[in-house]
Amino acid sequence: MNKSTHFQIFIGIAVFHHLSTAAPLDLEWSTSAGMNHYKEPIMQLQGPELGLHAKTRRLGNVPGVMGEADVFIGQQSYTSNTTGSMDGVTNIESRWRGLSRVLPGLGPTQGLYAGLGLHTLWNDMRGHSTTGGSGYERQAVQLWLPLRWVSDDAWQLETGVLLRGRHTSKLSQASQSDPDITNTQRHGVYAQASWDYSIDSRQMITPYVRYTYLGNSNVVTLGGTGWIEPFSQRWQLGLTWHWDNR
16 A cells, blocks of 8 residues: 555544544444445456444534544455456555534434545555456545435435545556556445344444445546546445444
């Protein structure tokens, strides 16, 4: 992972830690296990991933405000109809969100929430595919506008619209004659559904399914060649385990 990605995740952790020490929080921790399937027009990545999650339903004494942090780490398999396949592709995704209730429901946490989300993604495709092709690192930083409906603490529906994203492909790692390219992404949406099931008074499991679509990026022209980050689709599904650490 490069210094820029390290810095982005470090800043998110530092901000979340500052909030947790500067004000009393109702902090909840959970872990998850699931599958990640990412697809572009000529290639796909798929494989298992593990997640660590933290959230709070209040910041200080402000009701109806929550902060959340998610980090997913996975080992993916790469396949392409032009460049063969490759195993052991590391994939790291992080999501940082601040949400405020804009439409209350009947319960203390029910209602409609809106806010801002920062997502980062890094995967390492360095190495050689089965056809001898060389891979490279890719990273993305995206700003999202999430909207979530929480009902009875039992199920949640969330959607988000991409405000702006930057995607960097380090093509020079695969070929010294190619430049590193940074594209701008302006079109994207995601949707997620989850359901909470209590095991006992201190434990809960939550199945989830998530779909993300990103449209074509802008075209970056270097040396008379146009470079684009193509549209993509991502499916993630899994199970989250929550525990009460109070």
